[in-house]
Amino acid sequence: MVIKGDGIGPEVVDLMLNVLKECNMQAEIINCEAGSEQWEKMVLKTSRIFLM
Numbered sequence: 001m002v003i004k005g006d007g008i009g010p011e012v013v014d015l016m017l018n019v020l021k022e023c024n025m026q027a028e029i030i031n032c033e034a035g036s037e038q039w040e041k042m043v044l045k046t047s048r049i050f051l052m
Contacts, residue, residue, distance in 0.1 A: 001032055002029055002032065003033075004035070005035045006035035006036050
């Protein structure tokens, strides 16, 4: 599972995925959304309750 997040997360994760691809890693990559934009979409603009 790949979660890019905010800040330098997307750039670092993209580089890491390139390295894994060059190493011929045989794995399924599942991308998940996270970060402040996702937080606003899922928590602040809905009526869902999240316990952390």
